[in-house]
Amino acid sequence: MKAGIVKVIANGSWHWRNSTKRQVHTAVGTRGYEMLTAGFIESKMEKMSTQNLAQLKEKLFDLLNQEALKRGKFLLSSGKESNYYLDGRVITLSPPGAYLVANIILEMLKDETLDAVGGPTLGADPIVGALAAVSYINQRPVRTFIVRKQAKEHGTQQQVEGPALKKGSRVVLVDDVATSGKAILEAKQALDKIGVIAEKAIVIVDRNQGAAENLAKAGLKLESIFKIAEFGLG
16 A cells, blocks of 8 residues: 555544555554454445446446457357457456456346355356455345366365355356356256256356357256347357
């Protein structure tokens, strides 16, 4: 943190002073510094919460278009060839991208009754981490989980990682990009084995190459923040 005007707690009252992060911590002690940090986060969250869904989506669209879309010849994990590639992790592993994706998905889920949100590794990993953190800060905590490609051979030998999901739990699956929907289908199959119910999946971008139809056959409704056609591709 650069030196600057900082509002700090000292002797039970607020004061303004020029300080670095180290100086603030020394002046107010651990408890005061924690209060300062919490207050800063709360003020930032209050400011961001005033933005509606359309504004959040507009910012995410620009970020995807500028940073994640790559044009050329690519072989996708589905086995299909494409003249473009959407690198979702470039966005979901960036501070603004993680924040925007988490808030948009939480808004999409606000009327849902569910026990957790999760998805297949690797695409879902940064998304569910952001969802857990942002939902907690927003005082609407959501439990999250990750589904491995296969159960690990050591330790607990689990395929579904995270806080334990009870049989009959209702969850929503998430991923960054959907092409054929294969990764989401495999995650659902792992959940089926432990009696967890998944009837909806949300992705950042649907490439419109069969995922919605494939998932529907397995009882999953696919929703997306964007369709690839919105980027002038398809």
